[in-house]
Amino acid sequence: MSATEIIQQLESLPLEEQRKVFAYVRAHEAGTSAPGGQPTGIVSEEFKKIAGEVFSKNDELFRKLAQ
Numbered sequence: 783m784s785a786t787e788i789i790q791q792l793e794s795l796p797l798e799e800q801r802k803v804f805a806y807v808r809a810h811e812a813g814t815s816a817p818g819g820q821p822t823g824i825v826s827e828e829f830k831k832i833a834g835e836v837f838s839k840n841d842e843l844f845r846k847l848a849q
Contacts, residue, residue, distance in 0.1 A: 789849070797834075800837070801834070801837060804837075
C-alpha cells in the first residue's frame with residue numbers, strides 16, 4: 783500500500799479516529815510508542831479538547847498537508 787492510499791483512507795476516517803492516528807504517528811516519530819503501538823503517557827482531557835478545536839478549525843489545512 784502506498785502513502786497516497788493510506789492518506790486517502792485516513793481522510794475518510796471520522797475526526798476522532800484521525801486524531802488517534804496522528805497521536806500514534808507523533809509518538810512513533812518521537813520514539814515513545816509502547817509495545818503494541820500504543821503511545822506512552824496519558825493525554826489530559828484539556829489537551830484533547832484543545833487538539834479537537836485545532837483540528838476542527840484547521841481541517842482544510844490538514845487535508846492539504848495530507849496531500
